[in-house]
Amino acid sequence: MKAIIFINYKEGILDPEGVTISKALDNMGINGINELSVGKCIEMNLDCSSKDEAKKIVEASCDKLLANPNTETYKYKIMEE
Amino acid sequence: MKAIIFINYKEGILDPEGVTISKALDNMGINGINELSVGKCIEMNLDCSSKDEAKKIVEASCDKLLANPNTETYKYKIMEE
Numbered sequence: 001m002k003a004i005i006f007i008n009y010k011e012g013i014l015d016p017e018g019v020t021i022s023k024a025l026d027n028m029g030i031n032g033i034n035e036l037s038v039g040k041c042i043e044m045n046l047d048c049s050s051k052d053e054a055k056k057i058v059e060a061s062c063d064k065l066l067a068n069p070n071t072e073t074y075k076y077k078i079m080e081e
Numbered sequence: 082m083k084a085i086i087f088i089n090y091k092e093g094i095l096d097p098e099g100v101t102i103s104k105a106l107d108n109m110g111i112n113g114i115n116e117l118s119v120g121k122c123i124e125m126n127l128d129c130s131s132k133d134e135a136k137k138i139v140e141a142s143c144d145k146l147l148a149n150p151n152t153e154t155y156k157y158k159i160m161e162e
Contacts, residue, residue: 006122021123025142032138034126041087041122042102045115057113061106 001046001054005062005076008039013071042066054078082127082135086143086157089120094152123147135159 009015017038025033044061046054058076067074090096098119106114125142127135139157148155 008122008124018123021146024146028145030138030141030145032128032134033142034128035124036126037124039122039124041089041120042099043089043116043118043120045117047113047115053113057111060111061114064109064111065102065105 001048001051002079002081003044003046003054003058003076004079005042005044005058005066005074006039007042007062007067007072007074008037010071010073040066051078051080082129082132083160083162084125084127084135084139084157085160086123086125086139086147086155087120088123088143088148088153088155089118091152091154121147132159132161 015037018036021038022033022036025031025036044058046057048054048057055078058078062074062076063069096118099117102119103114103117106117125139127138129135129138136159139159143155143157144150
């Protein structure tokens with residue numbers, strides 16, 4: 001079983017890396033970008049037999065370690081291989 | 082037009098954040114994760130009319146700033162809104 005997790009800032013929370021990259025691209029002459037946000041993307045190979053079990057591992061990982069509950073949200077996809 | 086870019090380490094390049102997270106989860110009693118890798122995920126809102134134009138902006142951004150050509154690879158998706 002494989003899982004991909006996307007972790008982003010919540011709406012209204014400043015994304016300093018995104019702002020910096022946006023300005024840098026503009027200064028380099030790469031225009032046409034209105035909005036840019038940077039998040040983390042975590043891929044996991046899971047050793048379990050059911051999607052429910054995979055969901056439990058992914059949610060426990062995000063809730064207890066990967067995502068900051070104050071400032072970040074996460075979404076994920078689970079794929080059978 | 083909207084673009085999502087995924088940036089990951091090339092195969093064979095050590096992913097120190099991934100190794101650290103993997104060990105931490107195991108120590109916290111969250112087991113069943115065989116392999117874990119951490120990448121960046123960048124979302125862009127683009128001010129352009131065609132997919133070709135969007136592709137050019139995304140590839141220029143990755144090649145010139147976002148991805149390290151020595152250690153990282155990128156893939157992307159472009160969506161019309």
